[in-house]
Amino acid sequence: MNLQPLLDAPLAVQIHVAAVLPASVLGAYILLNRKGTPIHRxxxxxxxxxxxxxxxxxxxxxxxNLFHGFSPIHLLSISVLVGAWQAISSARAHNIRAHKAAVIGMYFGGIVIAGLFTLIPGRIMNAVVFSGGPSWILILTLLGIAAMLFLQQRLVTRRF
Known part of the structure; x- marks a missing residue:
């Protein structure tokens, strides 16, 4: 693992990574634990x-830069913002089914799918994860992907 590409990245990238890394761990924790409690909220x-x-x-x-500085991955960002609005409004309306769908969509679309795109060769996170360091980072990444797939399967088969 080599953090230098991230340290050399623009401020927007650093803010993005600083927000998404804890969101990925916290989101998995929330999805796996009891719902409706004060700590959940x-x-x-x-x-x-x-x-x-x-x-x-x-x-x-x-x-x-595919279209005026934007790319198709920015569509995921729009869907996350829409999902946030839907998740909040459905939770306030006590529509748990819609809240659950919005949050799961945000997690898997905004973190898992978008996160996999960041590992494409030539991207900053690919350089961070796969260059200049021990191979255990690759193993941890693969274990993380496996854990996310397991979590997705658990959420699909689990009834709330």
Whole structure:
């Protein structure tokens, strides 16, 4: 692992990564634990704020310039912002099914899928994770992907 590419990256990228890394761990924790408790609500608010920061910061990242500085991955950022609105409004309306769908969509679309795109060769996070360091980072990445797939399967088969 080599943090230098991230340290050399633009400020928007650094803010983006600083928000998304804790959001990925916190989101997995929230999805795996008991719902509706005061701690769930508190951690959910923190997670939602991290996701909004992650999404908004992405609009200042223009490394893949396909259309006026933007790329298809920015569509995920828009969907995260829409999902945040849906998750909050459905939770306030006590529509748990819609809240759950919005949050799961935000997590898997905004973190898992977008995160996999960051590992494409030539991207900053690919250089961070796969260069200049021990191979255990690759093993941890693969274990993380396996854990996310397990989590997704558990959420699909689990009834709330």
């Amino acid at each position: 508190l951690l959910g608010k923190i997670w939602m704020a991290l996701m909004v920061i992650t999404s908004l910061s992405s609009f200042f990242i223009h490394e893949i």
